[in-house]
Amino acid sequence: MAPRIGIVGAGPGGLTSAMILAHRGYDVDVFEKEATLGGRNASLQLGDYTFDVGPTFLMMTFILREVFEHAGKNLDDYCTVIPLDPMYRLDFGEISLEPSAHHEKMRAQIARLFPGEEEGFDRLLKREKSRYEYMYPCLQRPYSTAGSMLSKTLLRAVPHLSMGKSLYGVLSDYFQSEELKTAFTFQAKYIGMSPWQCPGLYTMIPYVEHAFGIDHVTGGLSAISEAMAQVTREHGGKIYLSTPVKQIETDSKKRARGVILESGERHSYDAVIVNADFGYAATNLFAPGVIRKWQKKTLDKKKYSCSTFMLYLGLDTLYDEPHHQIVFAEDYKANIGDIVSEKRLSDDMSIYIRNASKTDPTLAPKGHSALYILVPVSNTRAPFSWDEKRTREYRRKILDRIIARTGMKDLESHIVEEKCLTPDMWEHEFNLFDGSTFNLGHNLSQMLYLRPRNKFEEVGNCYLVGGGTHPGSGLPTIYESGKISANLVSEEYPLS
Numbered sequence: 497m498a499p500r501i502g503i504v505g506a507g508p509g510g511l512t513s514a515m516i517l518a519h520r521g522y523d524v525d526v527f528e529k530e531a532t533l534g535g536r537n538a539s540l541q542l543g544d545y546t547f548d549v550g551p552t553f554l555m556m557t558f559i560l561r562e563v564f565e566h567a568g569k570n571l572d573d574y575c576t577v578i579p580l581d582p583m584y585r586l587d588f589g590e591i592s593l594e595p596s597a598h599h600e601k602m603r604a605q606i607a608r609l610f611p612g613e614e615e616g617f618d619r620l621l622k623r624e625k626s627r628y629e630y631m632y633p634c635l636q637r638p639y640s641t642a643g644s645m646l647s648k649t650l651l652r653a654v655p656h657l658s659m660g661k662s663l664y665g666v667l668s669d670y671f672q673s674e675e676l677k678t679a680f681t682f683q684a685k686y687i688g689m690s691p692w693q694c695p696g697l698y699t700m701i702p703y704v705e706h707a708f709g710i711d712h713v714t715g716g717l718s719a720i721s722e723a724m725a726q727v728t729r730e731h732g733g734k735i736y737l738s739t740p741v742k743q744i745e746t747d748s749k750k751r752a753r754g755v756i757l758e759s760g761e762r763h764s765y766d767a768v769i770v771n772a773d774f775g776y777a778a779t780n781l782f783a784p785g786v787i788r789k790w791q792k793k794t795l796d797k798k799k800y801s802c803s804t805f806m807l808y809l810g811l812d813t814l815y816d817e818p819h820h821q822i823v824f825a826e827d828y829k830a831n832i833g834d835i836v837s838e839k840r841l842s843d844d845m846s847i848y849i850r851n852a853s854k855t856d857p858t859l860a861p862k863g864h865s866a867l868y869i870l871v872p873v874s875n876t877r878a879p880f881s882w883d884e885k886r887t888r889e890y891r892r893k894i895l896d897r898i899i900a901r902t903g904m905k906d907l908e909s910h911i912v913e914e915k916c917l918t919p920d921m922w923e924h925e926f927n928l929f930d931g932s933t934f935n936l937g938h939n940l941s942q943m944l945y946l947r948p949r950n951k952f953e954e955v956g957n958c959y960l961v962g963g964g965t966h967p968g969s970g971l972p973t974i975y976e977s978g979k980i981s982a983n984l985v986s987e988e989y990p991l992s
């Protein structure tokens with residue numbers, strides 16, 4: 497009989513492990529508390545409008561292709577991938593940039609708007625290619641033992657860490673203009689960090705964007721989760737929706753033996769993979785006394801990503817606005833300081849607006865559109881709660897800014913469907929520790945061996961996947977976590 501694997505959560509991390517292990521012949525069960533697949537990468541349906549709950553930028557699509565290959569499938573048989581050019585518009589008020597992954601186009605744009613700075617762009621591509629080639633393989637390996645920190649791959653990468661330098665610090669070596677520095681550092685927000693605190697090695701993120709581009713998937717990025725679930729089922733794996741797990745059952749030697757559902761049902765497994773956010777899982781999914789190292793008091797001392805305030809608007813019109821656009825705060829550094837250090841709401845906020853209906857007609861009826869608005873805000877460690885009044889007032893300020901700074905002057909008169917998500921909802925409805933939408937922070941002290949490991953050191957037969965574990969948040973690295981854990985399971989529970 498094939499080893500039985502239970503997976504808690506059908507987010508991108510859990511589904512990656514599920515489809516790979518099911519393909520290899522394991523007997524896989526996935527338990528998802530929600531009625532929809534995908535977790536933060538689920539689809540949200542409001543009337544006739546389809547939104548992605550979370551991820552909208554697909555980067556390094558070759559990693560996704562690779563995990564599909566590990567599951568014996570071809571991504572293109574399941575998803576239609578559309579490269580975006582330009583990748584996005586960056587609106588700085590006086591100036592706006594439309595970065596392209598076509599280097600000649602990007603270089604010409606820099607030369608036109610910031611004469612002389614194009615030389616910095618050439619240097620960035622060259623230097624950061626080398627950092628990426630040394631660093632990325634370090635993220636593709638497990639760090640189950642302290643000795644793994646001495647691997648040749650990691651030792652070779654050490655000179656590329658830019659120790660002691662922030663992402664902003666590294667970019668200052670390439671560009672003089674603040675707008676260009678922001679255009680290549682705002683990506684720290686993809687992992688919920690400040691460019692002034694995010695480790696310099698994360699220059700890899702703007703690099704991979706410019707090296708490989710940004711893709712959209714027809715139907716929204718949630719179509720990837722649907723495709724992964726389909727592959728899992730095609731290989732005989734089972735996915736149980738609306739089935740919350742109450743506890744991971746352990747024996748006296750602290751080895752996972754199965755799961756207990758909220759319904760009281762028990763299921764036995766040879767190994768359990770946890771995709772639910774690590775901080776939430778460590779504090780909620782184990783019997784008292786099982787977790788020693790990662791108790792709440794330890795987790796409370798760690799650094800976490802920011803959160804996001806979301807508006808999903810179904811519009812009875814389609815604006816000629818970019819697929820992705822970021823409207824920056826007038827004082828971007830102060831805005832980031834408010835979110836990360838001061839933990840207060842910025843009136844001068846930065847806003848990400850996604851008008852995907854421009855590229856993808858499947859998301860709304862003809863002539864209509866599904867507008868997604870994301871505003872980075874503090875996580876729930878901030879000393880205020882998101883009551884109805886605060887939520888209403890912040891929504892008002894966000895809409896005012898969008899109306900003032902974009903071509904959507906009559907936006908309000910076109911809203912026919914609307915949903916809002918606050919940090920409190922990320923915490924309580926999505927089970928995210930402190931409502932941190934991008935999980936545990938990515939400081940050097942919380943990476944590799946020092947981040948929750950894919951082979952969970954506290955509980956035997958238990959593996960971790962997802963943004964709160966190694967290698968970290970963001971779809972490509974989450975797919976890597978799913979692959980790493982699937983490989984660890986395959987090594988420890990070989991098929992006969």
Ligand SMILES: Cc1cc2nc3c(=O)[nH]c(=O)nc-3n(C[C@H](O)[C@H](O)[C@H](O)COP(=O)(O)OP(=O)(O)OC[C@H]3O[C@@H](n4cnc5c(N)ncnc54)[C@H](O)[C@@H]3O)c2cc1C
Nearest residue numbers: 505507509529535536537550551552553741772962963971
């Ligand atoms: C607003 C937002 C925008 C983002 N944008 C991008 C982007 O553009 N590009 C990018 O690469 N990344 C982005 N990310 C980051 C990241 O890629 C996604 O958050 C991703 O979905 C995280 O995947 P995951 O597997 O770690 O966890 P999740 O997607 O959260 O999956 C965990 C699953 O576990 C389930 N679960 C929790 N508790 C239980 C329980 N007790 N029993 C059963 N099931 C349970 C949850 O319901 C969920 O389905 C974004 C994130 C957010 C929130």
